[in-house]
Amino acid sequence: MISKGWKLGIFVFFLSIVMVCGPALAAEKPAKPIKIGVLFIMSGPMGGYGKHGSHAVQLALDEINAKGGILGRKVEALFEDDKMKPEVGMEIFNKFVQKDKVDFIMGPTSSAIAVALADLALKEKKLLVLTQAAANSLTDAKFNPYLFSTLSNALMHSRAGAYFMAPKGHKRWMNIGPDYAYGRESWASFIAKLKEIQPDVEVVGELWPKLMEKDFTPFIQKIVETKPDAVWSSLWGNDAVNFVKQALPTGVFNNVKFAFTDGAALETLVPLGKDMPNGIYVAARYFFLTPDTGMNRNFVKSYMDRFKELPDYMAQETYAGVYFLKAAIERAKSTDPQKVIKAVESEPLAWETPEGWKIMRKEDHSVVEDVVWGETLFSEKYGFAILKNLQSIQAEQICRTPEELKAVRDGYDKRMKEAKK
Structure with missing residues (x-):
């Protein structure tokens, strides 16, 4: 029979192991990766746009993950072909949110699809980063706070x-x-x-x-x-x-x-x-020969070394979009959509890209360049x-002035109230 003194000693021994090893074991557990759902046109006669965009996401994430990821978390991307059809784009968006549980969504190529996805982004409260679709109505007449456009619009x-x-x-x-x-x-x-x-x-x-x-x-x-x-x-x-x-x-x-x-x-x-x-x-929105900067030269070389072709503007704009997301998350110190929105809107967010500096402004979540x-x-x-x-x-x-934006906003207050229901 074990005496009370021995029992107490054994308990203290195992407790010390837990106290010493517990934090180490917890630290070894990898943080949950940040997931980005990416949808572009990747097939048919316009498929080159999505190909360049997908390549750019891969290149940017490889660079980011090699340096420790974002907030110490690795970043993963899921890719889907929207086939340039709004109904397919909406199906993919819902899959990303409901099944894949992505943190952010990036794309699409066509503004027709982006218009359809804008309402879903608001409904699901999921950030949609527009890196290819360029209709200006997305960030003026149809603006909602869950949209960010990182390329110059129409x-x-x-x-x-x-x-x-x-x-x-x-x-x-x-x-x-x-x-x-x-x-x-x-x-x-x-x-x-x-x-x-x-x-x-x-x-x-x-x-x-x-x-x-x-x-x-x-x-x-x-x-x-x-x-x-x-x-x-x-x-x-x-x-x-x-x-x-x-x-x-x-x-x-x-x-x-x-x-x-x-x-x-x-x-x-x-x-x-x-x-x-x-x-x-x-x-x-970008041409590979300009500007003649170290960052652009490195981007062109890295892209050519990896994919054996020159980067189109869709590649550069999508590459820039990934780095915008990185900068926004790091400013917010969170992947929570509300915190990211608040962080970006606190003051203009500037970040460097191969084509030069871009500035995201709070009024319409549009890039200034x-x-x-x-x-x-x-x-x-x-x-x-x-x-x-x-x-x-x-x-x-x-760029539209703040006064112009107010004049073209289409039922903004009503749409925001309905989204809160």
Whole structure:
């Protein structure tokens, strides 16, 4: 029989083991990883956009995890193809939230899908970081606090285009753009600002092909017949490629000036190669040759070493979006959506990216940055057109003012009250 003294001694011995080893065992248990659900178009003719975006997420997370993660936690990403369909995007969003239990959601490529997801983000109180969808209504008319846009939107690019084009003096303008939120908003913002700067501008036609149109012949013929001085185009990706190739035999590029708001995307320039005419006015949210900084050079090299191709603007913007999320979480010291929102809104959040510094402002959770326009010039070195005669339009000229935001907010107070029910 064990005496009371021995029992007490054994108890104290085991208690000391627990006290010494317990904290060590707890410390060894890895922290739960932060999970990001990523959805882009990853298949079909526009699939390159999602491919670049997914690659960028992988690259950024590898860098972040190699340095200890975020708040000491590793970061994981789940990838899904939304197939450029709003209903598929909504299914994926719900899967991310309900089954995968992700902390944040990033994407999509198409603004049509982003508009559908915005309401879900508010309903589920889940942060949605927009790194590719560029419709400005997402962060003005349809704004809700669970949306953050880390790329310059359609309004910013279009206003910048107006400042870039106005001095050139073209008076008779046409539009050709995809018939959904992005295309409509791009043209509306461009022509409104152009008329403000250049009051004698005349609109002589608007053309609205469906997204992923295959036959642009009737639209091209209409431009040829109308004989405008210039055409504004928000066609992007494979649509822009098909339009240019189908228009070349008509000689329209010799007689009409074109301004493509997404024309400097590698998803357009690389497939076109020598077929992209010189002297086309183009913009993109990023071009791999600029700026000439250590960070951009390192990004381009790392991307090429890993994926054996140059990074498109969708890659850089998504890469920047991941680092925005890192900065926001670290400022909040939490992954809780409410705390992250409060932290970002406490003061403007600035973070460095390959294209330069970006600033997230509290008024509309939109990025503040300059927009660069230029002209195409074929490069024998690269085998596709690069940019010349670059002009940077300052952010102060192109972002909505707080007063403008209040004027365009669509039922904001009502939507917020309903979301709290």
